[in-house]
Amino acid sequence: MTDKAAVTFTWRGALEGAKRCLPIEISGFAIGLVFGVLAGQSGLSAAETVLMSALVYSGAAQFIVLGLWAAPLPVFGIALTTLVVGLRHLLMGAALSPYFSKLGRLKAYGSVFFMADENWALMMSEFSKGKRDAAFLLGGGVAMFLSWTTSTLIGRTVGGTLRDPERWGLDFAFTAVFLALLVGMWRGRLDLLPWATAALVAVAAHTWLPGQWYILLGGLAGSLAGAVRREA
Amino acid sequence: MRLDPLTIITILLMAVATYATRAGGLWLASRLELSGRVEAWLDYIPGAILVSIVAPVVLASGLAEALAALAVVLVASRTGSLPVAMVTGVCAVLVLRTLA
Known part of the structure; x- marks a missing residue:
């Protein structure tokens, strides 16, 4: 298989990540504006909105919990929902492990934030495609982080007109x-086989289960189908 | 600058929950013995996750989305350019939704 010993972690890799993620940073900026507006409508102050974007840094989780944001605040319901939405990260992190377990702890566990x-x-x-610079994740992530926190702040303080991302086709960008x-x-x-399995399970789960289980279930079913088939 | 204590606690819990999922997969999987079967499984995760994210949008939300997805796949396989594919998708879905 691939040569996993040769994983590097360089500035060049980080810059490459930031550069290659530019389209995401731009469309993410627009989505962040929308989030800022909606957060304001849900009663979050500008400081609270930015704090959430900086500490949680997850568009999927943040948009979903806004739907639960009401007085009295369902603190544990919100935390639990965030956990469920984040479960797909477990699989994503697992896919990183052959490469990231070769890095130091700070680099690996700092990057995954x-x-x-x-x-x-x-x-x-x-x-x-054979590239092996693990700083790509951090570089792209930090650039997206800056775009996300800045745009939610702007949306919260200035926005008000950007309400419906579907009107601009932005929901389709990702x-x-x-x-x-x-x-x-x-x-x-x-x-x-793995991709068809993933698609089938994801569509079924999306139809019959609430929330975001479909990503985790489809990803699990598809990747396991590939692994089991290879064994046979 | 309004910071409500209960809101801060909620946000902190959200942050802990999200980071736990981000670090947890790496932590658990780096403790696995890397057999051929486990490596094969990890190897199939990226494609399977991406297919799962897009499948409901592409296959089950409407004709506009399905056709726009087809346009993206064609453009991406011709150009190999991410920005071009993204702009194509957004424009195509905008036009097709207007027509639909």
Whole structure:
């Protein structure tokens, strides 16, 4: 398989990550503006909004908990929902481990704070082409972090007109990015069974289960299908 | 600058929950013995996760999304450019939703 001993962690890799994630930083900025506006409508102050974006740094979790934000605040319901939305990270982190377990603890566990779907997906796509600079995740993540925190602050303080991302087709921006990455990751017939399994399970889970279970369940089913088939 | 204590506690709990999931997968998997089967499993995760994220949007939300996805796949396989694919997707879905 791939040579996992040769994993590096350089400034160049970090800059490359920040550069390659530029389309995400731009569309993420627009989504952040929308989040800021909605956070204001849910009663969060500007300071609280930025604090949430900086400490949680997860668009998926933050948008979903706004729907639960009411007085009295359902503190544990919100924490639990955040945990469930984040469960997909467990699989994403597991996929990093062959490479990141070679790095020092600070680099590895500091980097994963900045792991979002997009910079993780871009890095895995780079790694599938043989690149091995693990600082890509951190570089892309920090750039996306700056874009996300700044834009939520601007949305919270200035916004008010940007309400409906679907009107601008922005909700599709990330879907398009993930599709393009998938095109690059396609290895041929080998991937057919795991990908079809993932799609089937995800659509079924999305239809019948509430929330975001479909990402975790589809990802688990698809990757296990690939592993079991290889064994046989 | 308004900071409500209960809100801060809620946000801190959210932060702990999210970081636990981000670090947990790496922590657990780095304790696994890397057999061929485990490596194969880890190897299939990225594709399976990405397919799961997009599948409900592409396959089950409507004709506009399905056609826009097709356009993105065609453009991405021709150009290999992420920004071009993204702009194509956003424009295509905008136009197709207006038509639909």
